Amino acid sequence: METNFRRIRDIVSIKRTIWSNYDKFRTLGVFYEERNEVLDRICQMSEEEIASIAADCREGGVRWRSFTKYMNKAESALLGDREIVDGSQEEKRLFETIGGVPAEEFVKIRETASGALVSFSVTGTFDLLQRGNRNGCCEIRGLNVTPETEFTAVNELLPYWEDRYSIALKSPELSFAIAAEDPKIGKKGSACVRLYVLEPGRAAVDDLGKYTDTSALTLWINP
Numbered sequence: 001m002e003t004n005f006r007r008i009r010d011i012v013s014i015k016r017t018i019w020s021n022y023d024k025f026r027t028l029g030v031f032y033e034e035r036n037e038v039l040d041r042i043c044q045m046s047e048e049e050i051a052s053i054a055a056d057c058r059e060g061g062v063r064w065r066s067f068t069k070y071m072n073k074a075e076s077a078l079l080g081d082r083e084i085v086d087g088s089q090e091e092k093r094l095f096e097t098i099g100g101v102p103a104e105e106f107v108k109i110r111e112t113a114s115g116a117l118v119s120f121s122v123t124g125t126f127d128l129l130q131r132g133n134r135n136g137c138c139e140i141r142g143l144n145v146t147p148e149t150e151f152t153a154v155n156e157l158l159p160y161w162e163d164r165y166s167i168a169l170k171s172p173e174l175s176f177a178i179a180a181e182d183p184k185i186g187k188k189g190s191a192c193v194r195l196y197v198l199e200p201g202r203a204a205v206d207d208l209g210k211y212t213d214t215s216a217l218t219l220w221i222n223p
Contacts, residue, residue, distance in 0.1 A: 115154030132165030
């Protein structure tokens, strides 16, 4: 099979430009790495479409203006027919159960001398996406998880440990995440922990503090 060097050059140009873009999904950024999703979808296009995008990248330079357009299309495809429901600013809880477990028992937090660990009341195989430490990202596919599996959410002995972070687990049956994020309202420089759950028909977001004490997860972020 003859190598298509022009297509390779086009993909390299697109990849370099995507690498320099830091726009985020509106809702699914805790579950997916945006730049990877955009690149994967572009690579499935026809050679003519890829060549056109590569030319657009070269003309636009480092800040590719069309990145947001392709990113929004990718997020819409991942959401499918789910409605986005955000109850994080409301007093009422969105979740009664998560994966058949009472919502208040789903996330377990254990404070340690160096930070905090979290575990989840699930058993199964999941894809992990964990963000933190500025632009740090850890992705593991096919991870076996039990209620005894603990994830390090905060490690004060690592660089930039005080940064925002997220831990997401995805599977065809159940996907969920927790994320230390800036509050939409409230004191500047503070943080809250949100709980994300992808369910049939909706992508739901709520304040994890409604279900359990989250102070150990934001102790060194909130002044």
